[in-house]
Amino acid sequence: MSQHPTMRDVAAVAGVSLMTVSRVVNGESTVQPETAARVERAIRQLGYQRNDTARQLRRKGQATQTLGLVVDDLANPFFAALASAVEDVARQRQYIVLIGSSNSDLQRERELVAAFCARRVDGLVIVPAAGSHRFLREYLAAGTKVVCVDRRADGLDTDRVVVDNRQGAVAAVSRLLDDGHERIAYLGDHRDIWTVQERYAGYAQALAARGVPLVPSLIKHGLKTRQEAAAAAAALVRRRLPPTAVFASNDVMTVGAVDGLYGGGRPPITIVGFDDFALADKLSPPVTVLAQDPAAIGATAAQLLFSRISGDTSPPREVVLATRLVVRA
Amino acid sequence: MSQHPTMRDVAAVAGVSLMTVSRVVNGESTVQPETAARVERAIRQLGYQRNDTARQLRRKGQATQTLGLVVDDLANPFFAALASAVEDVARQRQYIVLIGSSNSDLQRERELVAAFCARRVDGLVIVPAAGSHRFLREYLAAGTKVVCVDRRADGLDTDRVVVDNRQGAVAAVSRLLDDGHERIAYLGDHRDIWTVQERYAGYAQALAARGVPLVPSLIKHGLKTRQEAAAAAAALVRRRLPPTAVFASNDVMTVGAVDGLYGGGRPPITIVGFDDFALADKLSPPVTVLAQDPAAIGATAAQLLFSRISGDTSPPREVVLATRLVVRA
DNA sequence: TTGAAAGCGCTAACAG
DNA sequence: CTGTTAGCGCTTTCAA
Numbered sequence: 001m002s003q004h005p006t007m008r009d010v011a012a013v014a015g016v017s018l019m020t021v022s023r024v025v026n027g028e029s030t031v032q033p034e035t036a037a038r039v040e041r042a043i044r045q046l047g048y049q050r051n052d053t054a055r056q057l058r059r060k061g062q063a064t065q066t067l068g069l070v071v072d073d074l075a076n077p078f079f080a081a082l083a084s085a086v087e088d089v090a091r092q093r094q095y096i097v098l099i100g101s102s103n104s105d106l107q108r109e110r111e112l113v114a115a116f117c118a119r120r121v122d123g124l125v126i127v128p129a130a131g132s133h134r135f136l137r138e139y140l141a142a143g144t145k146v147v148c149v150d151r152r153a154d155g156l157d158t159d160r161v162v163v164d165n166r167q168g169a170v171a172a173v174s175r176l177l178d179d180g181h182e183r184i185a186y187l188g189d190h191r192d193i194w195t196v197q198e199r200y201a202g203y204a205q206a207l208a209a210r211g212v213p214l215v216p217s218l219i220k221h222g223l224k225t226r227q228e229a230a231a232a233a234a235a236l237v238r239r240r241l242p243p244t245a246v247f248a249s250n251d252v253m254t255v256g257a258v259d260g261l262y263g264g265g266r267p268p269i270t271i272v273g274f275d276d277f278a279l280a281d282k283l284s285p286p287v288t289v290l291a292q293d294p295a296a297i298g299a300t301a302a303q304l305l306f307s308r309i310s311g312d313t314s315p316p317r318e319v320v321l322a323t324r325l326v327v328r329a
Numbered sequence: 330m331s332q333h334p335t336m337r338d339v340a341a342v343a344g345v346s347l348m349t350v351s352r353v354v355n356g357e358s359t360v361q362p363e364t365a366a367r368v369e370r371a372i373r374q375l376g377y378q379r380n381d382t383a384r385q386l387r388r389k390g391q392a393t394q395t396l397g398l399v400v401d402d403l404a405n406p407f408f409a410a411l412a413s414a415v416e417d418v419a420r421q422r423q424y425i426v427l428i429g430s431s432n433s434d435l436q437r438e439r440e441l442v443a444a445f446c447a448r449r450v451d452g453l454v455i456v457p458a459a460g461s462h463r464f465l466r467e468y469l470a471a472g473t474k475v476v477c478v479d480r481r482a483d484g485l486d487t488d489r490v491v492v493d494n495r496q497g498a499v500a501a502v503s504r505l506l507d508d509g510h511e512r513i514a515y516l517g518d519h520r521d522i523w524t525v526q527e528r529y530a531g532y533a534q535a536l537a538a539r540g541v542p543l544v545p546s547l548i549k550h551g552l553k554t555r556q557e558a559a560a561a562a563a564a565l566v567r568r569r570l571p572p573t574a575v576f577a578s579n580d581v582m583t584v585g586a587v588d589g590l591y592g593g594g595r596p597p598i599t600i601v602g603f604d605d606f607a608l609a610d611k612l613s614p615p616v617t618v619l620a621q622d623p624a625a626i627g628a629t630a631a632q633l634l635f636s637r638i639s640g641d642t643s644p645p646r647e648v649v650l651a652t653r654l655v656v657r658a
Numbered sequence: 659t660t661g662a663a664a665g666c667g668c669t670a671a672c673a674g
Numbered sequence: 675c676t677g678t679t680a681g682c683g684c685t686t687t688c689a690a
Contacts, residue, residue, distance in 0.1 A: 003390075004449070004471050006683055017661045022685065030659060047467045052447040053382045053393075054683035057666050061332075064382075066448075074416060075624070080409030087403060087430060096444050099428045101416060115425050118381035119395075120333070138376045142333050255607055262611050277607065278584055282591050284613055295404070335667055346677050351669065361675060383667035386682050 005046040014042035025050050056120070063309065067097045067302075068116030068124040070109055072150075074101045078251060078275055078294050079127065082149065085298030086125050093306055095122075104193070106131040117144055123305040125298070128153035130192035145308040149301040151194040159308065161301045161319045165195050165274075168290045168323035169202025170209075172272045173247055175288070175325065177210050181245040181270065185218040185236050187229050187257055188249035199249040199274055218243050229256025237261060237269060244269065251275035258283060276326060286328035296321060334375040343371035354379050385449070392638065394424050396631075397445030397453040399438055401479075403430045407580060407604060407623050408456065411478065414627030415454050422635055424451075433522070435460040446473055452634040454627070457482035459521035474637040478630045480523040488637065490630040490648045494524050494603075497619045497652035498531025499538075501601045502576055504617070504654065506539050510574040510599065514547040514565050516558050516586055517578035528578040528603055547572050558585025566590060566598060573598065580604035587612060605655060615657035625650060 007021040014021065016035060023031050024039040025048075031039075042048070056064050067090050071079040079101075087097050098116050102109035106129040113136065116124060123145035126136075133153035136146055140158070148160040176184050186203050189196045200221075204214060217239070220232040229252060236243055237260075246261070246269055248254035254273030261269045268285055276291035300319055336350040343350065345364060352360050353368040354377075360368075371377070385393050396419050400408040408430075416426050427445050431438035435458040442465070445453060452474035455465075462482035465475055469487070477489040505513050515532050518525045529550075533543060546568070549561040558581060565572055566589075575590070575598055577583035583602030590598045597614055605620035629648055 004683095008683080018684085019661055020659090023660085026685090032659060035659085047470055049443075049467075049471065050447055051449060051683055052444075053449055054386050054666090055685075057380075057383050057386060057668090057683080058685040060666055060685095073413070075406075075410045075413035077404075077406045077409060080406065080412075081404045083409075083428075084402070084404035084430060087428065091429070096441075096448070097428055099412075099416065099426055100420070101413060112425075114378075115381075118379055119425070120380060120382055138378075141376055142378065258608060258611055279587060279606075279608055279612065282587055283608065283611055333667095337667080347667095348669085348677060349675090352676085355669090359675060364675080380667055383682090384669075386667080386684090387669045389669095389682055 004051065005048045006051070007048070009046055010039065010042045010048050013046060014039045063122045064120045065093075065095050066119065066121045067095050067305070068113070068121040069097050069099045070102055070112050070116075070124065070126045071099070072102055072104055072127050072129070074099065076252070077277070078292075081294035082127075082298035085295040086302045089299050089302035089306070102127070102129045104129050104190075110135055113139065117142070122309050123147070125149055125301050125305060126153070127151060128194075130154070130190075130194075145305055147301045147305045147308070149297055154194075157316050159301075159304045159317050159319075161297050161304065161321065162195075163292050163297070163321045163323050165198035165323075166202040166205070168274065168325070169199040169247070169249070170206045171323075171325050172274070172288070172290050173203050173206035174209070175327065176245045176247065176270065176272055177206065177212065179245075179270075182212055183215065183218060183241065183243040183245070184212075185220070185233075185243035185246045186249070187220050187223055187232055187246060187253040189224060189253070190222045196249055203247055203249075223253060223256070226252050226256040226259065229253045230259035233257040233260030242269070246271050248273035251277050254280075254287065254289070258287065274323075280326075281328055288328045289326050290323045291326050292323055293321065333380065334377045335380070336377070338375055339368065339371045339377050342375060343368045392451045393449045394422075395427060395448065395450045396424050396634070397427045397429075397442070397448075397450040399429050399431055399441050399445075399453065399455045401431055401433055401456050401458070403428065405581070406606070407621075410623035411456075411627035414624040415631045418628050418631035418635070431456070431458045433458050433519075439464055442468065446471070451638050452476070454478055454630050454634060455482070456480060457523075459483070459519075459523075474634055476630045476634045476637070478626055483523075486645050488630075488633050488646050488648075490626050490633065490650065491524075492621050492626070492650045492652050494527035494652075495531040495534070497603065497654070498528040498576070498578075499535045500652075500654050501603070501617070501619050502532050502535035503538070504656065505574045505576065505599065505601055506535065506541065508574075508599075511541055512544070512547060512570065512572040512574070513541075514549070514562075514572035514575045515578070516549050516552055516561055516575060516582040518553060518582070519551045525578055532576050532578075552582060552585070555581050555585040555588065558582045559588035562586040562589030571598070575600050577602035580606050583609075583616065583618070587616065603652075609655075610657055617657045618655050619652045620655050621652055622650065 007018050010021045011018045024036050100112040109129045127150045133156040146158045223229045248257045272288045274290045276289045280287040336347050339350045340347045429441040438458045456479045462485040475487045552558045577586045601617045603619045605618045609616040
């Protein structure tokens with residue numbers, strides 16, 4: 001329960017000056033082996049561990065070797081995979097990662113960003129919540145690098161890594177139309193989220209391209225949880241004229257749709273969902289999905305961030321990764 | 330791209346002393362409103378943001394309000410849910426979280442712990458990798474609080490939160506025996522992981538209790554990935570005398586077993602797995618599981634850690650959470 | 659090869 | 675109410 005010993009303590013025990021301890025701790029070779037050995041003995045004896053925060057303070061202008069990562073919801077496997085990839089890349093550069101979930105709450109996101117920047121992170125990877133991100137400008141102005149992932153940030157032009165949500169949704173819904181479906185329902189999260197907007201736009205665009213009218217009663221926006229999606233899906237099949245297919249705009253919606261539509265002896269309704277998920281191929285019938293690669297998104301974002309930290313000052317870039325329609329019939 | 334302005338800069342602009350700026354920044358009410366307003370104007374003008382690392386340095390003996398979290402693999406939904414719960418609890422206490430994955434590598438775990446402690450985290454939540462954790466003693470001695478989760482740490486007596494793995498495995502396998510199974514295969518990860526040991530022990534114990542002999546060729550240890558588990562499962566059914574059931578010792582094994590055993594028109598083999606997973610109930614046949622509550626594990630661990638950080642010095646506690654056998658026939 | 663002095667950005671403890 | 679002084683643990687700079 002003793003406090004942390006300091007270099008001064010080590011110096012006293014080893015009978016040298018504080019500077020000599022500093023040199024040994026930092027592996028400088030200008031210390032006489034004998035002296036270094038005495039210092040190292042003292043270090044072990046006292047259990048000395050360098051205080052990196054104090055170190056960073058003095059080494060001004062130096063990187064803190066810390067990244068901040070703000071995802072929407074870490075418990076969601078999509079964001080978990082993304083976060084894991086960011087951490088992997090960070091590890092290779094000897095960086096450590098501060099993490100937090102915004103839970104789609106802009107205020108919470110701001111608090112996390114503020115807390116991370118107060119700790120002087122070198123860069124931020126952010127899955128932006130809905131709402132204006134002008135507040136980030138002051139951090140950018142102070143030199144903090146920012147890369148947005150998965151979604152575009154409103155009111156801010158930074159590097160970002162996204163997938164082609166609209167084109168993906170068009171492909172998925174077109175496929176359903178090709179297969180003869182006409183009453184295709186839509187299940188989606190709140191439309192203030194950029195990806196949700198794009199995917200819904202793709203849904204509408206694909207229908208319009210074939211002259212199929214949008215049927216408001218087949219369209220459910222604002223679903224936040226698997227349970228809500230399941231309830232919405234179950235309600236759809238109880239209609240006099242149920243849909244023959246459902247387009248689910250993310251993994252939570254898809255799994256919810258499976259909950260609501262599979263089992264119970266009903267003839268299953270075809271589901272196509274954005275985001276791949278484990279065992280989608282083992283359901284009966286299997287679920288066709290638009291697969292993204294969250295690990296690739298995270299890794300790309302982290303690499304982009306490191307190139308900025310290393311001094312790249314070229315104009316903001318947008319990297320658009322493709323989605324892959326995984327047809328499972 | 331300007332550097333971060335300091336309190337000194339703000340003071341100069343506002344025409345006050347540095348201390349007055351400090352007082353305003355920290356919301357002390359002893360500053361005359363007019364002066365405070367001038368300072369706040371200067372803060373906005375310069376885009377000043379308090380440097381919390383410098384702050385912590387001076388406020389000695391104070392908490393850094395930072396937690397370190399080391400999981401095995403953040404991309405695994407189980408650990409992601411656990412991590413998310415830790416972060417939730419931390420948020421409520423105004424703490425932020427440093428995170429890292431050990432990928433079952435003790436060396437990597439040590440590096441993460443060292444990096445986190447060098448940043449002077451107040452406490453650590455660790456999913457310990459296999460191997461001796463005596464190295465943690467020096468951090469404990471320095472006052473860092475540690476709670477282990479999911480697994481016991483070899484050679485270290487700290488607070489920990491685990492589930493009753495052995496009893497759970499006994500319950501699961503006994504259930505299979507009750508249903509008339511006798512040739513029950515086992516698929517598991519490397520036995521140097523504590524949970525794996527315990528679950529295998531439970532498997533063996535349940536068989537022994539009924540006088541069913543262990544059949545070495547039905548037992549596959551050391552499987553690390555879903556693919557390896559799938560291959561092992563597929564190999565089992567190609568035997569002359571295939572097992573009639575499989576006990577999968579974690580979610581990766583279970584999903585791999587589903588990969589290897591479901592579909593293809595074969596009569597499916599009964600699977601019982603440790604860890605629940607999404608849509609286990611929607612497979613045909615559905616998969617019976619031993620459900621854990623990773624969020625509860627993480628939240629409990631974080632709460633335990635905070636009680637230690639708050640000064641609780643009672644002897645180390647072990648919290649054992651129950652598993653729940655979710656029978657899906 | 660080693661050490662002394664100065665100071666990173668901030669706050670505690672006092673003065674005024 | 676405001677300012678001055680000292681110093682957190684460390685590194686930079688310069689001197690011995």
